[in-house]
Amino acid sequence: MKRSKTMELGVGLFMLAGILGLLFLGLRVSGLTFNMPGDTFRLEANFANIGSLKPRARVTMSGVTVGRVTAIELDRDWYDARVILELDAELEGKLARDTTAAILTAGLLGEQYIGLTVGGDPEMLVNGDTIRDTQSALVLEELIQQFVSNMVSD
Amino acid sequence: MIAHILNLGRRGCDVLEALGRSGLFLAQSAVGVPSREGWYLWLRQMHFVGVLSIAIVLVSGLFIGMVLALQGYTILVDFGAEQALGQMVALSLLRELSPVVAALLFAGRAGSALTAEIGLMKATEQLTSMEMIGVDPLRRVVAPRLWAGFVALPLLTIGFSVVGIYGGYLVGVEWLGVFEGSYWGGMQSSVAFIGDVGNGMIKSMVFALVVTWIAVFQGYDLVPTAEGISRATTRTVVYSSLAVLGLDFVLTAVMFGGFS
Numbered sequence: 001m002k003r004s005k006t007m008e009l010g011v012g013l014f015m016l017a018g019i020l021g022l023l024f025l026g027l028r029v030s031g032l033t034f035n036m037p038g039d040t041f042r043l044e045a046n047f048a049n050i051g052s053l054k055p056r057a058r059v060t061m062s063g064v065t066v067g068r069v070t071a072i073e074l075d076r077d078w079y080d081a082r083v084i085l086e087l088d089a090e091l092e093g094k095l096a097r098d099t100t101a102a103i104l105t106a107g108l109l110g111e112q113y114i115g116l117t118v119g120g121d122p123e124m125l126v127n128g129d130t131i132r133d134t135q136s137a138l139v140l141e142e143l144i145q146q147f148v149s150n151m152v153s154d
Numbered sequence: 155m156i157a158h159i160l161n162l163g164r165r166g167c168d169v170l171e172a173l174g175r176s177g178l179f180l181a182q183s184a185v186g187v188p189s190r191e192g193w194y195l196w197l198r199q200m201h202f203v204g205v206l207s208i209a210i211v212l213v214s215g216l217f218i219g220m221v222l223a224l225q226g227y228t229i230l231v232d233f234g235a236e237q238a239l240g241q242m243v244a245l246s247l248l249r250e251l252s253p254v255v256a257a258l259l260f261a262g263r264a265g266s267a268l269t270a271e272i273g274l275m276k277a278t279e280q281l282t283s284m285e286m287i288g289v290d291p292l293r294r295v296v297a298p299r300l301w302a303g304f305v306a307l308p309l310l311t312i313g314f315s316v317v318g319i320y321g322g323y324l325v326g327v328e329w330l331g332v333f334e335g336s337y338w339g340g341m342q343s344s345v346a347f348i349g350d351v352g353n354g355m356i357k358s359m360v361f362a363l364v365v366t367w368i369a370v371f372q373g374y375d376l377v378p379t380a381e382g383i384s385r386a387t388t389r390t391v392v393y394s395s396l397a398v399l400g401l402d403f404v405l406t407a408v409m410f411g412g413f414s
Contacts, residue, residue, distance in 0.1 A: 004194070004197075007197060007198065007201045008197060010201055010205040011197055011200045011201050011204065011205060013205075014200070014204050014205045014208065014306075014309065015305075015309060017309075017313065018308070018309030018310075018312050018313065021309075021312035021313050021315070021316040022312050022351075022355075024316050025248070025312065025315060025316065025347075025351045026347050026351065028338065028342075029244050029248070029315075029319060029341055029342065029345050029351070030341075030342065030345040030346060030347040030350065030351055031341075031342025031343065031345070056346075058343070
């Protein structure tokens with residue numbers, strides 16, 4: 001009987017360790033957070049070219065992560081890319097209407113993300129608004145083309 | 155010539171028959187109704203295949219994580235991208251290495267033991283005796299082992315990942331001097347809980363089912379002689395390893411191959 005108790009204890013500890021491990025993988029490794037859906041608000045931004053921006057990319061302000069990209073789709077009215085952003089609810093009503101959004105690249109080979117820069121408009125962006133002032137991703141081929149055509153015209 | 159073709163046909167029929175037998179066998183043993191008694195049998199098998207495998211799985215996980223960090227660092231540092239070390243270690247462990255290596259170790263450590271144990275029971279006619287006294291050996295012997303393996307391997311895989319990531323941290327951050335924040339931060343921004351941890355767990359469950367299934371079936375179906383037991387034990391390890399590696403490719407293609 002004593003032996004079976006230690007065995008039960010061993011198996012119980014083993015399963016507990018497994019569950020704790022899964023919790024560690026969830027919280028520490030994959031950065032799972034239990035955000036309420038109301039903790040964010042939505043903004044839209046249209047870009048002429050998004051480069052290789054992907055859903056779940058970061059949205060930053062002065063380098064601080066303030067949200068993420070939730071969806072990217074083709075805008076059928078203007079034929080450009082409409083990017084849906086989800087930002088921290090604390091920023092709702094704090095960003096000026098002429099805030100600019102630019103697609104930036106982290107390092108030479110890094111992933112692309114969106115950088116926001118505040119403007120000076122007294123009116124503020126609220127849930128569902130669209131950011132008007134955007135700057136597309138740098139596409140290397142276009143850059144080279146420009147450079148070459150400048151060289152030729154010189 | 156005809157004899158060869160006959161031989162080939164007989165082999166084919168044998169293989170198909172064994173597959174059918176093992177499928178029936180799995181279905182019959184998995185439906186064993188858990189009673190108080192069955193719970194205790196399951197517990198004993200959990201202790202044997204799970205708790206006693208912890209040491210080898212965790213030590214391998216630690217070393218694999220450390221080697222990954224060391225190898226990854228020497229390559230990434232050439233591109234000035236050593237901040238991505240945590241991401242690399244975590245993704246390669248969660249998606250591939252933990253499920254596969256833990257399953258291979260499990261096949262060697264627990265699968266072969268299951269085959270030998272059940273095989274010896276069959277060779278000494280314990281299974282037949284059980285049937286004689288009205289105890290279903292599938293329910294009494296096979297079902298607890300099957301369920302124990304199915305529960306234990308995913309848990310061992312989680313342990314493997316956790317220890318491996320910690321091993322990568324020890325080498326990458328403590329020894330090679332990667333910034334601690336970028337190790338964990340890069341990991342958190344790139345690892346998805348459902349997409350990476352969850353898919354790794356699904357892989358591990360599939361491997362657990364396949365490995366224990368092969369192990370108990372080989373034990374139940376062997377030729378009851380000393381030679382038969384040794385052959386069946388070898389076959390368990392070989393078939394399990396091949397099945398794990400083959401299925402891993404298929405599962406990876408479905409999960410991360412981008413066909414959807």
